[in-house]
Amino acid sequence: MILPADKGRATVVMNKTSYQDKANELLADKNTYELIKKDPTAKYKNRLVDQLKVLKDEEWIDFKLYRQLYPTTAVVPKFYGLPKVHKPSCPLRPIVASRGSITYDTAKFVANILSPLVGKSERHLQNSEDLVNKMSKFTLGPDECLVSFDVTALFTCVPVDESLEIVKELLSADTTLDSRTDLSPQQITDLLSTCLKTTYFVYNDKFYVQREGAAMGSPVSPIIANLFMENFEEKALQSYHNPPKYWGRYVDDIMVIMDKAEVDMFTQHLNSVHPSIKFTVELESDNALAMLDTLITRTPDGKLVFSVYRKSTHTDQYLNFTSHQPLEHKLGVIRTLTHRAKTLSSDSTLLEKELEHVMKSLSICGYTKWTWTAPSSKKRDPKPRRNETPSKGHVSLPYVQGVTEAINRKIRSAGVTVHVKPSNTIRSMVVSPKDKVKTLDRTGSIYQIQCKDCPSLYIGETERALGKRVSEHKREPSPVGGHMKAARHSFDPGEVKVLDSDSRWFQRGVKEAVYIAASEPDLNKDQGATPTSRLQEATQVKWFGFIARITCPEMAVRLPVLRQLSAEEVISDETRKFHS
Numbered sequence: 001m002i003l004p005a006d007k008g009r010a011t012v013v014m015n016k017t018s019y020q021d022k023a024n025e026l027l028a029d030k031n032t033y034e035l036i037k038k039d040p041t042a043k044y045k046n047r048l049v050d051q052l053k054v055l056k057d058e059e060w061i062d063f064k065l066y067r068q069l070y071p072t073t074a075v076v077p078k079f080y081g082l083p084k085v086h087k088p089s090c091p092l093r094p095i096v097a098s099r100g101s102i103t104y105d106t107a108k109f110v111a112n113i114l115s116p117l118v119g120k121s122e123r124h125l126q127n128s129e130d131l132v133n134k135m136s137k138f139t140l141g142p143d144e145c146l147v148s149f150d151v152t153a154l155f156t157c158v159p160v161d162e163s164l165e166i167v168k169e170l171l172s173a174d175t176t177l178d179s180r181t182d183l184s185p186q187q188i189t190d191l192l193s194t195c196l197k198t199t200y201f202v203y204n205d206k207f208y209v210q211r212e213g214a215a216m217g218s219p220v221s222p223i224i225a226n227l228f229m230e231n232f233e234e235k236a237l238q239s240y241h242n243p244p245k246y247w248g249r250y251v252d253d254i255m256v257i258m259d260k261a262e263v264d265m266f267t268q269h270l271n272s273v274h275p276s277i278k279f280t281v282e283l284e285s286d287n288a289l290a291m292l293d294t295l296i297t298r299t300p301d302g303k304l305v306f307s308v309y310r311k312s313t314h315t316d317q318y319l320n321f322t323s324h325q326p327l328e329h330k331l332g333v334i335r336t337l338t339h340r341a342k343t344l345s346s347d348s349t350l351l352e353k354e355l356e357h358v359m360k361s362l363s364i365c366g367y368t369k370w371t372w373t374a375p376s377s378k379k380r381d382p383k384p385r386r387n388e389t390p391s392k393g394h395v396s397l398p399y400v401q402g403v404t405e406a407i408n409r410k411i412r413s414a415g416v417t418v419h420v421k422p423s424n425t426i427r428s429m430v431v432s433p434k435d436k437v438k439t440l441d442r443t444g445s446i447y448q449i450q451c452k453d454c455p456s457l458y459i460g461e462t463e464r465a466l467g468k469r470v471s472e473h474k475r476e477p478s479p480v481g482g483h484m485k486a487a488r489h490s491f492d493p494g495e496v497k498v499l500d501s502d503s504r505w506f507q508r509g510v511k512e513a514v515y516i517a518a519s520e521p522d523l524n525k526d527q528g529a530t531p532t533s534r535l536q537e538a539t540q541v542k543w544f545g546f547i548a549r550i551t552c553p554e555m556a557v558r559l560p561v562l563r564q565l566s567a568e569e570v571i572s573d574e575t576r577k578f579h580s
Contacts, residue, residue: 022081036200073444079202103215128294128343150280159212331374392415448496452492
């Protein structure tokens with residue numbers, strides 16, 4: 001198997017049997033995971049839908065938000081592991097991919113409401129820059145030392161019910177909550193409870209539930225972990241007779257300045273505060289200790305100096321300059337690494353050393369001298385101009401060299417922000433640690449049914465599991481079922497082909513319409529009335545037709561209405577209509 005390492009951008013080639021043994025060893029922990037007999041998606045989906053219906057019917061949320069949160073597709077969260085190559089025996093870090101799952105959109109919605117609550121504690125660390133700014137104010141005495149604490153498996157150990165009570169209290173005391181939502185603290189907490197307790201996933205065709213802790217992979221879980229730890233550290237520090245001189249926490253990583261004689265006693269105290277939360281401890285070595293990507297070194301006079309830290313397994317692999325990616329992304333690599341060097345280096349000597357290392361690493365990745373002098377590589381978060389018109393919206397485009405740049409310029413000139421992303425990467429093509437989804441289990445699909453006995457064809461789309469929709473086609477009301485009965489033909493469900501997929505209803509309908517119009521399947525009675533109307537609406541704006549060519553080019557290029565469009569026509573004549 002080819003896997004990305006947990007940290008350091010390394011690529012790991014691992015024997016599949018070894019990977020499965022390590023994964024099964026994690027899942028064998030009966031205190032954390034439980035094997036269940038069947039897929040519980042329907043049960044969890046019905047629970048969430050019932051909650052959303054009540055909120056809609058009582059007019060706490062409008063229909064638009066209801067449709068946004070309604071779980072149209074039901075992707076089962078998938079468990080996989082990333083090798084921790086920096087640790088002995090290379091254990092796996094458990095990951096659950098939950099994008100597209102039934103609670104994912106609701107979790108994002110709740111996360112946006114809760115996110116302003118995080119970071120109000122003075123002990124909270126936003127990033128490495130915040131760590132440097134806060135610790136640079138301290139000088140260590142001869143009897144003091146640097147210590148780091150790490151919470152063991154925080155996400156699977158967070159007590160959910162206790163965390164829900166903490167969140168409810170914070171929401172009740174939040175005077176700005178009304179500006180973010182019309183929901184009450186209890187209603188938000190109820191939705192949060194559903195998200196945190198929907199903890200099932202699949203691995204190797206077996207279904208499991210996570211018995212303890214917040215749901216791994218949920219957008220709201222990091223926020224809950226932070227809020228719980230803020231409450232925990234407040235109790236822990238207030239209840240200790242001699243609190244540390246400094247305590248700074250980034251999620252589950254903690255940096256402390258304290259008396260050397262107190263380390264063992266303080267560690268015992270931390271591990272006694274809550275039965276679910278346990279800590280590992282690391283002391284400074286050679287007067288230095290790392291935290292995040294920062295190395296903190298104590299000088300003989302007790303002052304602290306800072307520099308960039310890399311684990312021994314770090315590969316110095318960055319975006320290759322020859323890769324098919326926007327130039328701005330490549331120059332952004334230089335900006336980011338240069339900014340980090342300047343932010344984390346305490347003096348000019350350390351800064352010069354770090355910049356030399358960065359230049360050497362990037363030169364190996366194909367970056368030449370001119371990239372360092374290009375204007376875009378020197379700018380860092382430019383300040384907005386005065387009286388700058390707010391963005392009229394956001395557009396995401398796949399990157400096609402020579403095409404996307406021209407479209408980007410035209411759209412941005414109309415006041416719309418453009419986000420460009422690569423359509424394919426080598427890693428996405430060769431790395432696949434997650435279980436492959438069987439064809440009939442896929443959701444949000446545009447599919448094709450081919451008659452076994454004649455050329456008749458049907459193309460459709462469904463948000464549900466494909467197997468359920470295909471089974472409905474066996475009945476006569478379906479055009480496929482009607483054809484099978486009248487002509488005494490048949491089709492093989494195992495041969496149903498997935499043409500494309502999209503979890504979004506409108507985009508899925510447009511793609512379906514493109515395939516229908518290009519293939520002209522005879523079993524589509526009205527040639528896809530609803531989807532075709534979507535396509536007709538879309539192609540009235542040539543720009544959308546051009547995007548259809550990019551999103552599913554193999555089929556769209558066969559459509560005369562789309563094939564006739566040139567890039568110049570689109571970007572010169574239709575940008576205004578697109579914005580309208």
